[in-house]
Amino acid sequence: EDKKILSNVIANQEIHQQYGGVVPELASRAHQQNIIPVVDTAIKKANIKKEDIDAVAFTNGPGLLGSLLVGSSFAKSFAIGMQIPLISINHMQAHILAHFINEGKEVPNFPFLCLTVSGGHTQIVKVESPLNMQVIGTTLDDAAGEAFDKSAKILGLPYPGGPQIDKYAKNGNIRAFTFGKPKINDLDFSFSGLKTSILYTIQAGIKENPNFIAENRQDLCASIQHAIVRILIEKLQKAIQQTGIKQIAIAGGVSANSLLRSELKRIGSQEGWATFIPPFEYTTDNAGMIAIAGHHKYLKGEFVGQDVTPNARLKI
Numbered sequence: 001e002d003k004k005i006l007s008n009v010i011a012n013q014e015i016h017q018q019y020g021g022v023v024p025e026l027a028s029r030a031h032q033q034n035i036i037p038v039v040d041t042a043i044k045k046a047n048i049k050k051e052d053i054d055a056v057a058f059t060n061g062p063g064l065l066g067s068l069l070v071g072s073s074f075a076k077s078f079a080i081g082m083q084i085p086l087i088s089i090n091h092m093q094a095h096i097l098a099h100f101i102n103e104g105k106e107v108p109n110f111p112f113l114c115l116t117v118s119g120g121h122t123q124i125v126k127v128e129s130p131l132n133m134q135v136i137g138t139t140l141d142d143a144a145g146e147a148f149d150k151s152a153k154i155l156g157l158p159y160p161g162g163p164q165i166d167k168y169a170k171n172g173n174i175r176a177f178t179f180g181k182p183k184i185n186d187l188d189f190s191f192s193g194l195k196t197s198i199l200y201t202i203q204a205g206i207k208e209n210p211n212f213i214a215e216n217r218q219d220l221c222a223s224i225q226h227a228i229v230r231i232l233i234e235k236l237q238k239a240i241q242q243t244g245i246k247q248i249a250i251a252g253g254v255s256a257n258s259l260l261r262s263e264l265k266r267i268g269s270q271e272g273w274a275t276f277i278p279p280f281e282y283t284t285d286n287a288g289m290i291a292i293a294g295h296h297k298y299l300k301g302e303f304v305g306q307d308v309t310p311n312a313r314l315k316i
């Protein structure tokens with residue numbers, strides 16, 4: 001309702017934990033099973049009737065095609081059934097627009113820079129207006145979330161690994177282990193070298209001591225988390241120097257990371273940046289961010305027809 005979220009229901013897919021990562025075919029099957037109960041619950045929790053809904057917004061990409069197809073097919077059917085407009089949303093834009101959920105709190109001024117970090121993407125985005133943004137830096141290989149998840153897998157921690165590493169890092173020493181740093185020009189990122197460096201450190205440790213991981217879990221997590229966050233913050237600093245923009249936001253699943261959040265605040269206040277961190281519940285994938293993006297498109301009358309098709313590699 002305007003910029004307020006009336007309900008934000010998430011169906012977690014625990015099925016993937018036993019495989020150590022998302023299995024696309026299982027994800028789309030779980031979506032298929034969950035979508036009607038989730039929408040039904042969302043309508044009930046919002047305390048509205050489905051007839052009160054003015055438009056339906058759905059993720060058109062980027063993402064796993066099977067999952068996108070479930071969402072887009074449902075949204076199209078709902079729009080026909082209710083005779084309301086259909087709005088297609090770019091998932092990464094929606095992560096950024098999560099900052100505009102709920103009026104009354106401070107929001108970034110345009111233009112601002114957003115470090116958008118998720119399981120599939122790592123981007124620095126220059127945001128000119130809600131629907132006009134450009135990617136000025138991106139990862140050349142793994143995403144930051146993948147770096148967390150793959151490191152966690154090496155440590156034998158369950159999927160998704162980001163929150164696990166965050167948890168164990170709390171009581172660890174960030175300087176216990178050092179890993180190779182990427183040398184990538186411009187505003188682009190690379191995390192595959194870091195992953196290899198972590199793997200070698202752990203393999204060497206286990207060779208000396210079979211209990212290496214168990215005995216060093218907290219220090220390993222703290223050092224890994226610190227290395228990933230350093231890479232992110234250093235590129236952000238470079239982007240700020242290059243653009244002169246000092247309105248700085250973070251978004252996406254990895255923006256839930258406690259060190260990234262605290263480092264952004266700490267360095268931001270030293271450097272005179274205005275920093276914006278999304279509320280925790282709107283960091284990892286959620287429907288609220290799709291709704292707020294839909295709100296902006298609705299105001300502009302940006303609707304799509306039934307012929308719209310999802311795009312797994314949709315760009316901002």
Ligand code: KG4
Nearest residue numbers: 118119120145160162253254256257284285
């Ligand atoms: O945005 P998101 O929910 O899904 C994608 O669009 O990919 O991001 C998921 C990613 C996963 O890689 C997960 O490990 C990471 O966000 N993540 C975290 C934390 N919470 C979620 N990474 C580090 N620290 C966290 N606290």
Ligand code: ZN
Nearest residue numbers: 118252253285
């Ligand atoms: Zn996401």
